[in-house]
Amino acid sequence: MTWESAMPTLIVGTSLLTGLLIFFLEEKRQRLRSTLNLLGAGLKLVFVGIIIVGTLQGREYEFRFPLVLGFDFLLRVDMLSLLFVTLSGVLWFVTTIYAIGYLEGSEHRSRFFGFFSICVAASTGIALAGNLITFFIFYEFLTLSTYPLVVHRGTEESLRAGRTYLWYTITGGTVLFVGVAWLNVLVGDVDFSHAGSLASVAPYYHTELIAIFVLLIAGLGVKAALVPLHGWLPVAMVAPAPVSALLHAVAVVKAGAFGIVRVVYDVFGVSFANSLGVLTPLAILASITIIYGSLRAMTQDDLKKRLAYSTISQVSYITLGVALFGITGTIGSLVHLVHQGIMKITLFFCAGNVAETLGLHRISEMNGIGRRMPVTMGAFTVAALGMIGLPPIAGFISKWYLALGGLEAGKPWVVVVLLVSSLLNAAYFLPILHAAWFKKPSQSWSPRTGKLETSAMLLVPPVITAGFSLAAGLFAASNGSPLALARQIAELLYYSSP
Amino acid sequence: MSQYQLYAVGAVLLFCIGLQGIIVCRHLLKKVMAANIMGGGAFLFLISIARRNTIETADPVPHAMVLTGIVIALSASVLALALTRQIHKTTGHTTLEDPTNNRVEK
Amino acid sequence: MIIWLVLLPFAGGVLAFALARWGRVIGLLTTAGTFAVGLIFSAQIWQNGPQRYLVGGWSVPLGINFFADGLSAVMLLITGGIGTIISLYSISYFAPTARKGEWSENDTFWPLWLFLVGGLNALFLSADVFNVYVTLEVVTLAAIGLAALAGNAAALTASLRYLFAALIGSMAYLMGVALLYASYGLLDFQALQQVVQTDAPTVLALSLMTVGLLLKTALFPLHFWLPPAHSTAPAPVSAALSGLVVKGSFYITLRLWFETFYGQIHFSAGQLLGALGTAAILWGSFQAVRQKRLKLLIAYSTVGQIGYLFLLFPIITATTSRDVVAAWAWSGGLFQAISHALAKTSMFLSAGVLLKAVGTDEIKSMRGIAGHLPLTTFALALAGISLIGLPPSGGFVAKWLMMKAIIGSGQWWWIPVVTLGGLLTAGYVFLMLRYTFLPQEANHPFKPVSPVMQGTAFALAVGAVVIGFRAKELITLLNIGMGFPEVPVLENPGL
Amino acid sequence: MSWVEWAFDGVLLLGVVGLAFGVLVVRDLYHSVILFIAFGLLLALGWVRLGAADIALAEAAIGAGLTGVLLLDALHAMRVRGGGRVT
Amino acid sequence: MIWLSVILLPWLIALLMQERTYRVSRFLAPLAPLPALAFAIFGDSNASASVDWLILGVHVGFGAVGQVFLFFTALLWSLATLFAFDYMRKDERPWRFHFFFLLTMSGNFGLILAQDIITFYTCFALMTFAAYGLVIHDRTNEALRAGRIYLITALFGETLLLGGMFLVASQSPSLLLADMQEAIAEAVHRDLMMFLIFAGFGVKAGVLLLHFWLPLAHPVAPVPASAVLSGCMIKAGLLGWMQLLPLGHGSFPQWSTFLVVAGFSAAFLAVIAGLAQKSPKTNLAYSSISQMGMMTVALGIGLATPEAWPPILVVLLIYTVNHALAKGALFLGVGVAGATGQSRWRQRLCLGGLMIAALAIAGAPWTGGAIAKHALKNAANLAPEDWYPALTWLLPLASMATTLLLTRFLILTWQQMKSSEKTSHPAPALWISWLILLVAVLGSVTFAIGRYAIELERSTATLRSIWDSVWPVLLGVALLIALQRVLRKRKLWPIPAGDIVVLLEKAFHSLRQIGRALPVPGPSYWQINIVASVQRLAESETKQDITNRVESLLKNWTAAGVGLVVLILLLVLLL
Known part of the structure; x- marks a missing residue:
């Protein structure tokens, strides 16, 4: 095993190992656990840094391990995986800090952090998977490792949520499984790097390919929360805040969206998918989801629930961009993968802060909260405005590219969808901001215990991610920004699938 | 119709009677006997086919099989009777009742 | 040797x-x-x-x-x-x-x-077919003796029921053997393969033998004896019964159908077994979901999982040569048998641990065991994952190959069976696991359980997962002598 | 084969089948067991007719004798414990 | 980077506007607009700069009209900030006001300097949303209502604008405004693009039917905020039109007609609505709508032919500068009027100042307004043939209407001043800034003549032209006094502030009622229910249900035996 082939396994392994170690720590060993957590997260960032540098220097990282006849376990670093793995690495680090602060003094922390790490290992695996089967393996692995997090509180409500979550995700996984197997029967084990090889499939099999595409998207659509497969997401928000943050920003929802990206670009090849005629229905489905999610978000009073519906809407931007068949749309979609992540994680952090510090969950109780928690709500405001699509925050960049992509692809209705969605976003985010900053407090807040509005561990992460959201938009045009990376990837994707 | 065929028909009859007995009879001892009758049928069938070639000597293979079979049947009967007695001892039942009312071992 | x-x-x-x-x-x-x-x-x-x-x-x-x-x-x-x-x-x-x-x-x-x-x-x-009968009887009698070990009424009744069922099965099988011998004068699996024809006595023989074996394998609707017997035996015995013993008769069925009679069996007969398998998967899993006691749940799960084993019959019987699709089905079915053996054994052993710790195997009693018996919880979870067929595990590899075989053979109607079965399995596995996340009831002290017991159950569960990673070697070994393509790398029809 | 032999075989088989039937039909368990022993012996006789004398001996001893004794013993034990007739 | 300092300095100072730091930072606030002012005065009109790595590439510069816009905007903001220094003294949370005030300022400066669409939109959005904080600053119910309506309308406008931007950007070779303007002229979907841009900026510029937020929002904001809202920010819409509509890039007679009609409608209808108002600030807001209508008319003429645009540009610049400064002076004057107390001379001084500003807007001779109107009349012959005669009599009529409205405003303010019981308080910054602004209003004439002397020389010098500007004003004053006399204290006609918004609110309210009355659960409700019922089925406790019975049947020996035999037979049949 060479150094290059060990790298991807190491990246997945750091979080996996951390997770396993933490399981066997005693509940009391808090400091050791925190150290381990941060060490794992930090180490992973270092590794990710190494492969970024390496990839830029033209090195190839690949780990192949034949599992059964006809399929290999393949981890490989390409630009797309780099994008996702960096996102998950960075956000995991931040979320770990947050989670340590959030769960201070609660029960079953070993269990929590164990699964937490494993969950990240799974999403890293998803990022690095080099073929559809490896992707599927980690995809299911993710389902399993998130379930304990969703039900972590052990209340009736969370158990019910966990059950719903499982029903949806396992059903989705099964459907995906059928699709993957079918494709494997038809064309064998195709690596992502050989994108577009399906184009050479005889036309006789095209109907089958369409069916496979539908199965794959349906399977992935559950996690990506495409309507009508989204039912689990608003329910699953009973999970602790760091979990919701992770679910909505990096792990589960993103895994689905990322999978759709992979399927369209690296399995079918976008031009071939387009010639099969499957992209437009996908775009329409994504559009419906975008509008529907926003509409539902408006009626929610529970902050996390509103954010959850918002996620449904926002994640479908990625799908929409993928389905547009145009390089600009792809850029928008890929960059939104990152942007939605950093913005949504900020929002959930903030929601968690409010809930944890003041015990508030309903928006109607949050009048004037900006006065009590200015930093938290400041971060929230940045992220929320970004979600609405106000420049120069990250969300605007995504929307800009998506809309131009829609026009480029000759689908002007996409612009209408985006605009309506922006309006709706504003309609459900701005009232929160208004209530937080401009309304008179309807109650007296519990006084600050320390110098800061809440514990530093809870405060720093949202500030960092809000900073990211701002920076990602502000410096979008500079080298190394998510946008630059997305552009590079999009060019590669289009280059490789003629 | 040759002799072995006649016995074969009888064997099949015995087999069916035995099967019927295991299924229908409720008393455990009767079930045990029915099982033996069923086995008897099977053995008779084997022995009859040993003569299928109507030459002078019988085929030794089925004989060997039957001999083995008898021993096995005896073991099974012994086990069945032991279990029957035990059941009677613990519950007083002589039938296989209460299929649903399972209690876990303790 | x-x-x-x-x-x-x-x-x-x-x-x-x-x-x-x-x-x-x-x-x-x-x-x-x-x-x-x-x-x-x-x-x-x-x-x-x-x-x-x-x-x-x-x-x-x-x-x-x-x-x-x-x-x-x-x-x-x-x-x-x-x-x-x-x-x-x-x-x-x-x-x-x-x-x-x-x-x-x-x-x-x-x-x-x-x-x-x-x-x-x-x-x-x-x-040969007769030695198999003898050995099967040895296995069955020993198994029944073990099943009755608990000595209580339920266990005894269940064992006796098991015994009678087994006897019927053996006798039917023996009649079949006799019929075969009458026709061909041969008993060897391979020797018979050269001469068998599908005339009436042979067909009758094969039917009797098959049904006798199905009864012993507890394929739906002949599973009636299994849940009581498997759930009342002591834990290690239940494990052996579910994990190993049912595989014995299944093994013989495989030999008969795919060695001796391969190529002679009508398509529809395979479909019949597949249909029974389907019914077993659905019914067994559904019953498992409804159980309130862990061991019964696991026992019904066995009924369901056995159904999967029989999905390979319709596919292989539909093939006339040992082609790639048959190889997939063969490897898939047997991998299912192997991973089920590991997973199910692990589950029963875990149930035993729980029984020792709590004193009952009611699923409700699993509240809070995650904290006290983390290894056991993990064992149950890992075994469950393999049963559901989630990657990466042996069960996944099995389902994967099976699914490929199903799709490759064009018998698409089995697809929903596999998927629905997986979902139902997930249903009972998580129904069980969710209790481990609930807070423990206050008045329920846990007794200490030997770490060896916990460790062994865990080891088996790990095994059930790990064989998913070393599937290649196992499958190569499985195919030795069966004449399937050595490395079934397909000529992809699509390319 | 002569018709006598045919007739003998026929009667023998009828007897065996009849006894088997009787074992299962008779109400009294004791009678049933006795009939079972008779069945075993008659069956062994049939085997002798088929040229398997050694096997027949084994059957008479084991199938009819030993099993019969065991059955009687079990019946007895159950009667004693059960306090009376067991049907 | 110097360019960015214009935008960033207000930002930085805004960030210092905290309750704890306000004691110091309030002295910094007046510094914030100074770089912009200096830049507008001393900067090179051809200068530009670009920062490629920022957002999607930021391009800043003066462009054709930027310097003029920056000048009056910076001037008004400077004075308003100075004004606020005293005006906000008694406020409960002045730091909060200043925070939003400075952010709005930053956005306003930025959008003037922006040469590419993204920067423009960014700053435009910043200005729009930050101004929300100004509108609702007082937290009264009217303020909150106005804020809500402002926000909804603004969002609506931004969305339309964004749509227009997307369309244009997809056709344009670059994101530079200049390129986009050309791209629109040649685009296939030109009309759609122009409509979206017109309506998008129209919200800000108070185009008829999109204007209703204005008479609500401008009056409720604190005085310095109203001044910049009406003086500068409303011009941002105009600037947007000027930067993006394909002016000078072709002839668009239909659009020209449309704009002229829309402009005149606004000009007259706003006066009618404005006359009905009791609050001087509302009155002024309607005046702004009316004046913006006039500018729309000018713009419409500019769209008629490519040749029409250069002279119209001059007209518009003069018009804009004049209106911005004068309207600013009027709004600040309302604040000054509140601070005169009972001192007679202060009241008179105040009234005098207000009259000067009002006259400047009405277009009395020797004011910027007069020059602008003359220039417009001159340019009117560039309009499509049929329009010229109409314009010659509509323009003076509009002037008269303006006078009517502003006279009404003066009377209202005077009445208010008279009736106020308050004693004056020392507020030097208030007076100083206002007086400087008045000087600027007068000085703008010189500025305008000096800058565009060649074009304007002939038209302003004649006696005839002076009379042209005098008679509408006199007529207007006379008419109002007559009206006032006739009706005494009765309201002229019952038009509430914000006119059509009242209808919209009613419609929205009833829609919501209907929406609430419909008991339609969302699809996710059904989904969860399906899952739940499957779960319930799986976990149901009843012993009597069918599956249990089937399972016990299967356990029955007879059933098993029958099954066995049937299976054997089936296999025999099938094999």
């Missing part, structure tokens, strides 16, 4: 019977030794291909004739491996004999258990 696989456990059994006080030591050493021999033996088969051995030098048909190919090797390995671990577990599970002259479960367990292992080994090595 080959003879030791049978002799060792039988000798051990006799010894354990004679020296009851040393039963546990003898038991462990014997099973471990058998496993070691099995490993070496498998290596030989791996290198040299199928092997034949005449016991005592007598020739066919009178002598006992052993034959082993890849399939036998794999079954031997599974029996040896799982057997050793069950032995290890049982040492802690059964209390040692208290005083001399007093009966205890421990005394009875070891001889019967070793006979069971010996019988299974002999079964997998037998080359």
